Amino acid sequence: MINKIQTKLYYFSLSIFIVLIDQYTKYIMFYNYKIFINKDFLLFRLDFVKNYGAAFNIFSGSRIFLSFISIIFSILLIYLILKKNTLKSVDLYSYSFILGGTFGNGMDRILKGFVIDFINLNIINFPVFNIADISINIGFIFLLYSIFKNKG
Numbered sequence: 001m002i003n004k005i006q007t008k009l010y011y012f013s014l015s016i017f018i019v020l021i022d023q024y025t026k027y028i029m030f031y032n033y034k035i036f037i038n039k040d041f042l043l044f045r046l047d048f049v050k051n052y053g054a055a056f057n058i059f060s061g062s063r064i065f066l067s068f069i070s071i072i073f074s075i076l077l078i079y080l081i082l083k084k085n086t087l088k089s090v091d092l093y094s095y096s097f098i099l100g101g102t103f104g105n106g107m108d109r110i111l112k113g114f115v116i117d118f119i120n121l122n123i124i125n126f127p128v129f130n131i132a133d134i135s136i137n138i139g140f141i142f143l144l145y146s147i148f149k150n151k152g
Contacts, residue, residue: 004085011081011092018100019107022131026108026116036118044121049128050114063113070106074099090146097139104132 029036033048053060077099081092108115117128 007092008082011096012078014093014096015077015081015100015103018097018131018135019104022100022104022135023107025118025131026104029118030116033118040122043123044119046118047120047128049117051117051128052114055127055133063109067106067110070102070109073102074106077102088146090142090149094139094142094146097135097142099139101132101134101136101139104135105130 029046029048036046037048039046053062054066077095080087080095081099087095105115115130115132117130117133119130119134120126120128
């Protein structure tokens, strides 16, 4: 029983860690963007974008709707991580990464009215994104892996 609780807390802690890194990087960019803007690194550069929508700026200006979606998904993911006992570790990693990203972007949306994006890829033309977006995509990749692994 204690081992299951420790395991669940590990995955929940991973989500919290992701939120902390996401919020810290957004804080740094928000208050210091003039220092960091257009700093070029090999594969990406730092920009500063206030995103009033979701991914690729869809639903722009729908703060209440997107905030509601973030809250609902966060509650669902917390439930799955803490209460479901039949999940495999890849599923728990998936939910933890998605929760961290969803909660991080949701906090921005609820508290600021926009999400701070700052990573701009040099190698392809792609929308500017942040650590929470990366986390959500990593979680989604884990989820796809789990789905296809279980089909085979």
